[in-house]
Amino acid sequence: MRYGIQLPVQSQSTLYTEPWETTAGPGDLVAVARAADAAGFAYVAVCDHVAVPRRLAAAMSTVWYDPVATLAFLAAHTRTVRLLSHVAVVGLRHPLLTAKQYATLDRLAGGRLVLGVGAGHVREEFEALGVDFARRGAVLDETIDALRAALGPEEFPEHHGKLYDFGGLGQRPRPVQPRVPLWVGGSSDAAVRRAALRGDGWLPQGDPRERLAERITRIRRLREEAGIGEPFTFGAIAEPLHIGRPAWDVGRRTLAGDPEVLAESLRAYRAMGVDRLQVRFRSRGRAELMDQIAAFAAEVAPRL
Template sequence: MSFPVGRVVYGMQLPVQSQSSLYAEPWEARATPEDLLEIARTADRTGFAYIASCDHVAIPRRLADAMSTAWYDPVATLAFLAAATRHVRLMSHVAIVGLRHPLLSAKQYATLDHLSGGRLILGVGAGHVPEEFEALGVDFERRGPLLDETVDALRAALGPDEYPEHHGDHYDFSDLGQLPRPAQPHVPLWVGGSSPAAVRRAATRADGWLPQGDPRDKLPAQITRLRRLREDAGITERIVVGAITEALYVGEPAWSVGRRTLTGKPDALAESLREYGAMGVDQIQVRFRSRSCTELTDQMAAFAADVAPYLNH
């Protein structure tokens, strides 16, 4: 599976599975596994390129009010949804893979890819919570170099070889077999983050870049830097460039959706979102304001039917 060249596709971060106060809607605290299934089925049915689940192991009390402690495990969540879907890709956005040995992560994600018929996109990031690293015995201050090596080790461990091999400063393994292998001959590995280190990591080690919070006016310069770093590294393979859109509401809402939410008729929304494609973005991660699971799935369906067909016009 690969995304088409020259066309913008759309995916979404799943609600419910992470409930930070920065973005969670009130109804998510009462949501059920069946709600999550219905959202995934809607994405599958209406042409979303991917659904994504993010990752934290444990949240310290000092951050709980802002971040919440509701963070579903991405492997378990995506495996649960894989059985209820057929087409939509399954993405970790993002897995803090430096918290785990790469052979452990490879076992989990290879199994997920195998069971889902090759639908995994492995999105990875460095992490930002010191206490989480400390509790798991990982050096927070060295998380950048550790992630660099973990990405390299995962490249080997998620490849076609039953006995992957990697020799580095932090990890060293060979002659250790892992089955099942991923269904894909090459699991896409995308790097999340917008810091200089994250952009460099994406440019030199990844198949895709997942910016975190870059406003529209900052993205073109970031994309230029990403492509320059990739060219300087002598890498000619395509990199999938992403963007997270503003919050959306298709139509005229009868309630306050916030002044930074894009609202209005489908053609106006499509015209606005086409700016991402013009700056070199390949996939947009959309998010919708909603007061219930039903309103969310209605918004998803309306976007897919009335906005998405015009993203590439």
């Protein structure tokens, strides 16, 4: 089981943002990404929203960096860590445009892209961009199929579907990877089925532990029934963590304590079949977050 992290600063939902992030900037983002890279993290992740309506701004905030621009920026400041969109709402854009952006990113980053995709949930965002919110699941299904074609090795990719029809258009650069890993986000029944039948991996949205095992079993069953034998990555998002005994209130849901105590708790994810565990650390500033990342890599990860 390897581990990754969603980066701070680049998205500032009240569900997970620490107070210090509101005044942080690109330098802080780079420093944390470099710390994760140096600590051997499997990936760093960024989110995606084009625009947030007033009714949701208090909870979601309006701070959402563009994922392609952000990951390209971070690619120049990191060496080996993979670059994950968690998740890109790809149905908001034409798949040829999305493919062009992410293929270029994969080329510039030396083949480090993991494309995480999701259906989206903000109605006004879809309406402003002229996309049918009610049919976003069907749109995502075909978009995934179109992206498979457009991100493949062919210089002139083709896709002929109900929503998108293209062929005979040359598109370069091609990705470095022969097959860009495509992980599907979401926890609904439709999202789980979509991940099983169309994805290379699954990114749940913070599901409680007790729900994960059943969904992992379902994905395995669906893939077996469909005769899909390719490798598949099972993700999970762990509870907030704090290594050591905190001298401040880290919240009742936070797992805090000595490295072995935390490792024992996190090993339960591996027992369920999780391959990639996304971790998040409570912190009061950039320095504390970087210390937590280093401590996790040195003291907790070897016990996993």
